[in-house]
Each structure stands twice: as structure tokens, then as C-alpha cells.
Amino acid sequence: MHRIVVLGAGYTGMSAASHLVGRTRRRDDVRITVVNASARFTERLRLHQVASGQELAELNIPDLLPDVDLVCGWVTAVDVDARAVRVDDERVVEYDTLVYALGSVTDTSSVPGADEHAYTLDHAESLAHRLSGMDSGTVVVCGSGLTGVEAAAEIAEQHPGLDVVLLGREEPGAGMGPKAKAHLHDTLGRLGVRVHSGDIGKVLPDAVRLVGGETIAADVVLWTSGVRVPRLARELEADERGRIVTDPALRSVSHPDVYVVGDAAAVRLGFGVLHGTCQSGMPTGVHAAVSIVRELNGKAPKPFRFGYYHTPVSLGRHDAVVQFTKPDGAPRRLSLTGRRAVWYKETVSSSPWPTFRRMTRMPRSGAIWPHGGRYTR
Template sequence: MNATAAHQHEVLILGAGYAGLSAAIQLAARTRKRGNLRVTLVNPYDTFTERLRLHMSATGQKTAEMNIPELLEGTGARFVRGWATAVDAGARTVRIDDEWILRYDTLVYGLGSVADTAAVPGVDEHAYTLNSPQDAALLADRLTRPARLDGGSVVVAGGGLTGIEAAAEIAEQHPQLQVLLLARQEPGAGMHPKAKAHLDAALARLGVRVLSGVEVAKVLPDGVELADGTHIPAAAVLFTGGTRIPPLAAAAGLRVDERGRVLTDHALRSLSHPDVYAVGDAAAIRQRYGVMHGTCQSGMPTGVHAARSILRVLAGKQPRPFRFGYYHTPLSLGRNDAVVQFTHPDGSPRRIVLTGKRAAAYKETVTAAPWPTFARMKKMPASGALWPHGGRYTRTRSAA
């Protein structure tokens, strides 16, 4: 469709995470002086969830509250608070809160991943997760009342980045608690030996016990049961062992992969529905090195590229291919320690590593950067990307 068409083109964006919010700001800022495009952003909460800081919130530390409607002021984008409960890709509509309908001409699907609480029996009933600030607050309440823990240990199930950061943060902020990290493989196994050695030493210094090569088969009211039948008692269990994708896209008939991620073309359009763009964790985006794994590092570039692709199509042009390479893996180990593993574009480790206080300062800069970057997008929407989470994203010329 040509951008000069008389009717207003409706772009509906589902999810205000790193990817969805980037898409909304780029689209709205670049078109706020035009009257033929309207951008609507839908999200269950009106505050931005800093997923990179949820392990801090889970230990009772205060983090900045970032208001999405305030950020969007002056862009022309409309914010709608609600849950997207169904997508009708044929009718181009989305049901909100099972009560009312929003129509779209172009949909940006940015509903990211959540903890896979269905993968292990008992997680829903007995474990804590870090899906949202509300989840983090529940765990913080539990941890900040030591009497309620009855002197038992805290089990963190999952040895990925979230599990490692959470275990280190809990151990540092609550040294009176025993923290046990359960992992299928050794934490940091994919890092350069120098980075892994620092990680191991930091966990030992904090008193975090690590049990690797194990699999949690069940979460119980008083602990966890491993696949070999071993029972490990725990007063609280934090589950970080894997994620899942909401089934909304698959239910709408969009082509998805085995994990439920939307299959996309080179411009991030759905292979089955070209009027739908998928961004962030919700998308299965193929690059030369394989399918991207969802991270905050790659989320913002996908949102920006989807916005630019939409504008190019509306202008009667062909969208350019999305090209992205990973740059680093920053991992906090409490407030004053961290390890930063620099990577090749495919995510494999390079020999360059930062550790200690320098790495902690680097990680803090990365974590703190999204909000100022969003603000800069409002003022300089046509500029190349300065990605706060790192990453190599191919710049494109202005689509306007």
C-alpha cells in the first residue's frame, strides 16, 4: 500500500519489551508529522520491565520505575493497557482482555518469552519465577523475612545467565541464607576459560554451592526432586530452567517453529502473513550462523528494523534484510563484581574478557542504557543504532 493513501494506516504493536517499545518509538517518531499512520502499543503494564534487573528486584533492591505513557509523550503513539488474548490474522484484529477488539493494517508481534513453568511438575504451585516485577516482588518478600525460611536453603534451579545472576545476588544480599544452584551443565561452560574461572571463584566467594550435571524432575512444597530420585530440601525454590513462548501466534495460524516462535523472512515479516512482523524473543530469525537466540541484546535492533521495514513498504520500497551479530555476554556477580565475555557474531566466545569491578561498571552501563536510548530515539529517529546491549546491527539508510 502506498503511504499517500487517504485512510489512516493502523500499526498495532503487541508487547512493550525492549523490541516492541523500540518499534513503537521508531515508527511514531518518524511519522508524527504525518496524518496517515497511527501507532498503538498494547502492554499489560504501564511500566517498562527491566528484565536485566529482575534479579536485583528479587532481593528487595529498588530500581527505577519507567513509565511507558510518559516515554511516548510527544511521539503521537497511543498506549493501551491490557492483555492480548487472541489474534485473528484473517480479520486483522486483536482481542484485548477478552472484552474488546483492536483492528490493524500491520501488526508487530512482540510478546516475548516467559519461564516454562509447565516443563517441570510443581513449578506453578511451589516455585518462584522472574517473569515480571510482580514475580520478583513475591520472591523478595519471601527472602526478606528470614524467619519464614526456617533456616533452610534457597534452591535456584537453572544454570543459565538468569540463574547465575540470581544465585549470586541472593547470596550477596542475604548472606545468612544457604544458596544452592542446580544446573544441567557447569555454569559458564560456554565461556572462555578465563571468564569461567572468574565466575567459579566469584560463586565460591559468595558461598553459592553449585551442583551441575543434574536435572530437576519435580518441585515440591519443601524442596526439589532430581531425576535420579534425590530429594533436596529447600525453603524456597527459584525456577529459571528454560522459557516458553505464549501460544497466541500459533493459535492465530501464523507459521511457527517447534518452540512457538514466529517464522520470519529477511525483513522480519511472518512467512505466512506478511502483514505481521515478529520481533524479539517471539521471532525465529535466521542469520548466517543459524537462528538467533532471544536476548535483550538483540531485541532492540529487531524492533527498530521492523519499524524501518514497515515504513519502506508503505513508501512503496522493498525492505532491507536484517543482519545482526552478537557482541558480548555481560554477567553480574553481585553489585561489585561481574564477568563480561566478548563474543564472535555467532555468540561463541572470544579471548577478550573483562572481570571484577571494571566488568561490573560495564554491566551497569549496559543495564542502565535502555531508557536513555529510547529517549534519544524520539529525537534522532533516523540515526544509526547505538545499542546499549551491544551487538552488531547493519545500519540502514533512512526509510522516510
């Protein structure tokens, strides 16, 4: 019996697990185990909606993967020499092949006070509870990347009595073309979001202090600036950001029985290292599953190939912008705004779960992903 263990059941881990089920359902020599913190699937694409107080549908992992062994618990260590995973309740899960899909968490360690005084989308429910008790006040969203933009717009729309400030080093929509960027800024202005530029030096209990000394008063601070990858397997070679370095087939360069996918992987392609998004993460999960089955059949895995396709950004529930991109992520001239962009973004956000279900029933060698990019086996 070949034991395949998938660590993490986010978008990437579920892509790997569901595709493994589809590829091995006629085999009796494979056992698949998924280790995840809970039996519920977290829609990270929608955490900004949760933070603003909206309720999402309940999606349960066992409903999709009834024949897979699900171990609920936090992974505390991975012993790659013993091929064993340790869970917080002292259980040990052994494997022959490991899919490392534990992803990343918001990095609150880079700026003093962020860990003590700021909320993150990793705990979106707590932020929603705090905002629900506020009729007025200032919410400062730290980080002007796309996660910060979506969160600021959602909070401003759902809580019009609050003053929302989007604070970061870069201009919001910096990687977009002129049309998409202009629409993004116009919509933030219409929603009442104030954009402020600056380097954050410290988060205080009631304010955010910039490096130059300027202070912005804040009743609530949401931190969306940067992510980090927890180091649970020190033996696996990693880069300066903690991401595990992979070979072209997405295997750890130091331990080829470990496939690393999603945010946890440092995957180098012709245009550079993949940045952590659902758009690139799901194809890495599928590629790992296909490669594992190839190895079970005595074949060598093929190199991973991928190109970006789009950058869809929600701006509340009634507006959005979609910037189509070149394979390396650079903006094309084409973009969508307004109602068409809302429909497009909603389709993207809703697509993973039905996609996982199709994978368990109808495996394919390649796909055009709703999240963008063409994955080629």
C-alpha cells in the same frame, strides 16, 4: 490512516514503538498504538535485583510516548485474518500492520511441580517478599544459565544468612572462555553459592528431586530454566518451541503484514536461529520499524543482519564478568572482570530507556547497540 499496532512494550516492543515515533513524527497518515499489560516499563534485565529485594526506578511508558495510543491490558487473542487484537476487557484493536513483540515467559511446564511450588522472575516481587521474611534457610535456583547465575549471586549477596544452591544440567558459564568462566566460579564461591549439577526430575513443596533420585532440601525454589512463547495467533506458522517463523525481513512467513520481533520470533541467520536476549531483541524491533516505514514509502524491506558482541553478567552489585564474543556468540579471548565489568554491565542495564528517548527524537539508519551487535538496515 495507516494503523500500526505494537503488541508488548518490553525492550523489543519499545525499540519498535520509539523508532516508529521518530520515523513518522512528521506524517499525519499514521496512527501508532501500543498494547501492554501496564503503563509501567519492566526492566527485565534487572528482575534478579527485584527478586533479591532491591527497588528500581519507576519508568512509565506514557512519559516517553505521549502521542502514542496506549492500551493497557492482556492480549488474549490475535485474529490475523480479521487484522484484530483482542484484549482481556473485551476491547478490540484493529490494525493494518502488526508488530508482534509479546516475548516469552518462564517455562514451568517441563518439570512436574515447578508450576505449583517454584517462584519465577516473572513474579519477582512475590519472591522478594518471601525472602524478606527469612533469616535462614535454603534457596535453590533451578537453571544454571546466565539468568540463574545472576539471580543466585544477587540473592546470596543481599541475603547472606541464606544458603543458596545453583542447580542445573550445565556448568555455569559454559559458553564463556576460561578466564571469564574461572572468575564467575570464583565469585560464586566467594558469595557462598553452592553449585550442584544434575537433571531436575520434580519440584516438591520442600525440596527438589533429581532424575537419579537425589533430593535437595529447599525452603524456596526459584525456577529460571527455559522459556516458552504463548500461542495467541494459531494461524501464524511457528516452530517446535512456539516461536513464529519469519522471513529475512522479520515478517511472518504466512502473514507478511505481521512483523515478529524479540523472543517470540524464530529468526534464522547464517549462524543459526537467534536466541532470545535483549542484545538481539532491540535491533529486531528497530529493523521492524525501519521496514514498516520503507513499506509506507513504497519500498521493499531489507533483510535483517545481526551479530552478537558480548555476554555481560552481573555477580551481585560489586562484581561482574563480561565475555566478548564473535558474531555467532562464540567466546573471544577478551573479557572483563571486577570493577570494570561492573561499570560495563551497569551501563548496559541502564542504557535502554535513554536509547528509546533518543530514538523518538533522532532516528538513525543503523546503530552500535550498548547491548552488543551491529544492526545494519
